[in-house]
Amino acid sequence: MFAAWPHAAFPSALLLRHHRLVDSGKALHESRRVPMETTQIPRPRRKPESAPTDEHKPFDVFLAYNSADLPAVLAVCTALRDQGIKPWIDIERVRPGTWVQDAIEEAIHSTRTAVVFLGEGGTGRWQRLEIRAFVERCATDGIPLVPVLLPGADRLPVELVMLRQLNLVQFKESVHDQEALRRLRWGITGVDPDA
Numbered sequence: 306m307f308a309a310w311p312h313a314a315f316p317s318a319l320l321l322r323h324h325r326l327v328d329s330g331k332a333l334h335e336s337r338r339v340p341m342e343t344t345q346i347p348r349p350r351r352k353p354e355s356a357p358t359d360e361h362k363p364f365d366v367f368l369a370y371n372s373a374d375l376p377a378v379l380a381v382c383t384a385l386r387d388q389g390i391k392p393w394i395d396i397e398r399v400r401p402g403t404w405v406q407d408a409i410e411e412a413i414h415s416t417r418t419a420v421v422f423l424g425e426g427g428t429g430r431w432q433r434l435e436i437r438a439f440v441e442r443c444a445t446d447g448i449p450l451v452p453v454l455l456p457g458a459d460r461l462p463v464e465l466v467m468l469r470q471l472n473l474v475q476f477k478e479s480v481h482d483q484e485a486l487r488r489l490r491w492g493i494t495g496v497d498p499d500a
Contacts, residue, residue, distance in 0.1 A: 363391075363415055363416065363417065364391050364392065364393035364412065364415065364416045364417070365390045365391045365392065365416070365417055365418060365493055365494070366385070366390060366391075366392050366393065366416060366417070366418045366419065366420055366493045367392075367393045367412055367413060367416040367418070367419045367420070367435075367439070368381075368382060368392050368393065368394045368420050368422065369419060369420065369421045369422065369432050369435040369436060369439065370394075370421075370422040370424075370429075370432060371422070371423075371424060371426055371427065371428055371429035371432050372429055373424060373426040373429070374422055374423075374424035374426065374455055375396070377422070377424065377455045377456070377476075377480045378394070378422050378455075379394075380480040380481070381422070381453075381476075381480050381486075381489070382394055384480075384481070384486055385486075385489070385490070385493070388486075388490055390490065390493055390494065393412045393416055395408070395409060395412075398412065409431075409435065410438075413435065413438045413439065413442065414442075416448075417448060417449075418448055418449045418450075418451065418492070418493045419435075419439040419442070419443075419448065419449070419450045419451070420451045420452075420453055420489070420492070420493065421435075421436055421439070421450065421451070421452050421453065421468065422453050422455055423452060423453065423454055423455065423458050423461060423462065423465075424455040424456075424457060424458050425455075425457040425458055427462050428462060428464075428465070436465065436467075436468070440467045440468075449492055449493070449495070450468070450471055451471070451472075451473070451474060451489065451492035451493065452465075452468045452471055452473040452474070453473065453474045453475075453476070453485075453489060454473060454474070454475040454476065455476055455480065456476050456477065456478060456479055456480065461473070472492075474488045474489045474492060487499065
């Protein structure tokens, strides 16, 4: 089927020519090499690290709440800021046009403490998911999880079994209760202001 090569030495001649080209290319390439230290590309200089701006500092506390309790939660949020605590609350931190769930998940993984506000209306759907995530972080990472009873709520809801073992904070008469704010600050920062 196949015709014999007209010249028996043809294949070996091709191979020999190929090796000569490869070898001469290698020699040419090696002759153009310059020692590495003279060809190093200068690295860009790093900017000196400065203290992070307040905008880029990690948040001290994540505030999980039922939307029915928003006015009371915002009042507590303002009081915390007045005491130098940086809270993460969704209505202030989720940029319009972005996925709320993505922002919440990122905040759950980056905040140092979580506060779960519980009012007369019980827990909301999304709040229950946030609570589950923070119970897991409390168990695995040891972050503080502080249940907070707002005025009108006298005990934890029955379905929140996992929160029953945690020391809670209770605002009895109003969200401006100074003793409750003191305890909440202690729960968030780990520093008792009266100690």
